[in-house]
Amino acid sequence: MRCIVIFLIYLAFSAPSYAQQREVNISYFRDLALTRSPVVSIGQQRVEAAKGRQVQAGLYPNTRVGYHANEIGMHGSDGAHGVFLQQRFITGGKRELDVQIAEQAVFSEQFFLEASKLRVLTDVDNAFGNLLIAQQKVDVLSTLVNVNRTTFDATKRLVEAGQSGKHVEWQASIELSQAEVARDQAIQEHQYAWRDLMFVCGQPNIKLVRVSGDVAKVVNGGSFQAVVESIINKSPQVAMAQQRIQQATLNVRRQKLETVPNIDAMVSLRNHSLTGDNITNIQVGIPVPLFDKNQGNIRAAEAEEAMRRAELRRLKLSLRQRAASVYRDFETARIAESRYREEILGSATKNLNLITKGYQDGQVDFLSMLTAQRTLLNVQLTYLRSSRKLHNAVTKLNGHLLFDSLR
Secondary structure (H helix, E strand, C coil), rough: CCCHHHCCCCCCCCCCCCCCEEEHHHHHHHHHEEEEEHHHHHHHHHHHHHHHHHHHCCCCCCCCCEEECCCCHHHHHHEEEEEEEEEEECCHHHHHHHHHHHHHHHHHHHHHHHHHHHHHHHHHHHHHHHHHHHHHHHHHHHHHHHHHHHHHHHHHHHHHCCCCCCHHHHHHHHHHHHHHHHHHHHHHHHHHHHHHHHHHHHCCCCCCCECCCCCCCCCCCCHHHHHHHHHHHHHHHHHHHHHHHHHHHHHHHHHHHHCCEEEEEEEEEEECCCCCCEEEEEECCCCCCCCCCHHHHHHHHHHHHHHHHHHHHHHHEEEEEEHHHHHHHHHHHHHHHHHHHHHHHHHHHHHHHHHHHHHHCCCHHHHHHHHHHHHHHHHHHHHHHHHHHHHHCCCCHHHHCCCCCCC
């Protein structure tokens, strides 16, 4: 009977047995999120809206056509009746500048779209890693429950046969109950991790399936400075801020050109009922900037440009600050994860094997073996927590600190 217990303990800490079912990897969820996430759709529609405004900025003002009558009743006549055409001519290159400003707005929204996609993909990668680790935790604890249940049954038979004390049965019963509670909690965490991933993908009603893959454990780059520079140089947020500076600069030029008057021209053709003459009128006018020199809008545009430049500096400082925090989490998690993976896991496994052999030879009691079993389980769970923290930090750094797409 003691050999059965030993064999089951060995199974508990070997590779988990997975159910035979279809497993989905991270590529499926990435593709799903990019096609179904409303965050991406919002970014795409913002680009389309900006393109529409760009088209509108390049359109020339419509020609006005109307009916014209005057001198009605003069000498009892019907007066002069006819039609007129009126056109505004945009001068000083203002329309061309409007198109350039609108084009910069399109570029800015395209960077916003790229940032939106990156936010979604970072959230997908992060949620997938959390789900994968939660799945592994359920596997470990489910196997532990099966072992503890069989151990309890075996211990109970030993007590009934008078080969062990009642206290051993009670201890085995407690261990089984604790394992079941831990497993049930892990199942809830697993279900929550799945729902979180589905929310990010924009598909909250897909049923839970197993996933396959590895959590990220390395980050591109080396030192903190290298990571920060990579984030700033590749960040679509920074590119968008730079684009908005160019847009603001062009708008300053555009507001200064507003003092260059546009030309309004009108041509009318009339027939006078009294004389039978055909009459042509030509009218040309321009506004004279005596009072309104657009000085208010120029001042506002200059302030907007200065604000955009300050915003870029603020953004870079913010990225450095946030990168420092995430990089700290990365380094602390990396140290813990590597130590557990390279040293502690192996030591705890060897310790359990050694004590199990002593128990088999009758040199170690059941409680000592149980302590070694608990130690290995705690080490495994701590390793999973460290892996999760490391994965979260890595995905944020690789995602240029763009995440929380649904907030």
